Amino acid sequence: MTTKATLRRAALAHRAALPAAEVAQRSTQVCEQLFQHFPVAQWRWLHVFLPLARRNEPDTWRIIRRLWSEELPVRLAAPVVQPDGISLKHYELTPATPLLENRWGIPEPVAEAAEVAPALLDAVLVPLLAVDEAGHRVGYGGGFYDRFLAQCRPGALFIGFSLLDGPPLARMADVLPTDVPLHAWLTPGRVWRF
Structure with a gap:
């Protein structure tokens, strides 16, 4: 079994080596997976990372x-x-929402936007670097998404989103009791369900 730290380093290196054209092509493919395999138009609220x-x-x-x-x-x-x-708040994103980059360079809605409670969300797109067969993911290691997903309502879909194709790992060595598993993992090549 491999640790999250080892998986994180390998996935970051693999992803960093992708040329810009490949990132664009894989992004198109993984986005198409969402619309082909999930009832997006039926959701009221979709949480998306920028x-x-x-x-x-x-x-x-x-x-x-x-x-x-x-x-x-x-x-x-x-x-x-x-x-x-260590924590996240969530704000509505519209075409008029102003964005500012945070200290990591991630664009975020400014706090004047309407706050959205996690309990309202129908689906959450979750960034990840690796995933195992039980749906446990490797992110950047801050625990932001595990704390956030634990606040969502029962029945909300947690969908991992990645440019790197599978298959999922058999098992990670250091899954924590606070880790919240995904329901699905979208890659450019296919959709995995857990």
């Missing part, structure tokens, strides 16, 4: 712009890291 482009994260703006251009009834929420450095 990509950190310099770290080759999936370009979720493709989903956001598609929802806005097709005028689907889905409302969007995006996270904002709080001053305590």
Whole structure:
């Protein structure tokens, strides 16, 4: 079994080596997976992370712009890291929402936007670097998403979003009791369900 730290280093190196054209192509493919395999138009609220482009994260703006251009009834929420450095709040994202980069360079809605309670969310797109067969994920190691997902309502879908294809690992060595598993993992090549 491999530790999260080892998996994190390997996945970050793999993703960092992807050329820009490959990142764009894989982002398009993984975004298409969401619309092909999930009832997006039936959701009231979708939580979406905003990509950190310099770290080759999936370009979720493709989903956001598609929802806005097709005028689907889905409302969007995006996270904002709080001053305590360990928690997130969530704000509505509209075409008019101003964004500011946080200390890591991640765009965030400004706090004047309407706050969205985790209990309202129908689905959450979750950034990740690796995942195992039970749906446990490796993120950046801050625990932000595990704390956030634990606040969501029962029945909300947690969907991992990655540019790197599977298969999932058999098992990670250091899964914690506070780790919240995903319901699905979207890659450019397929959808995995847990």
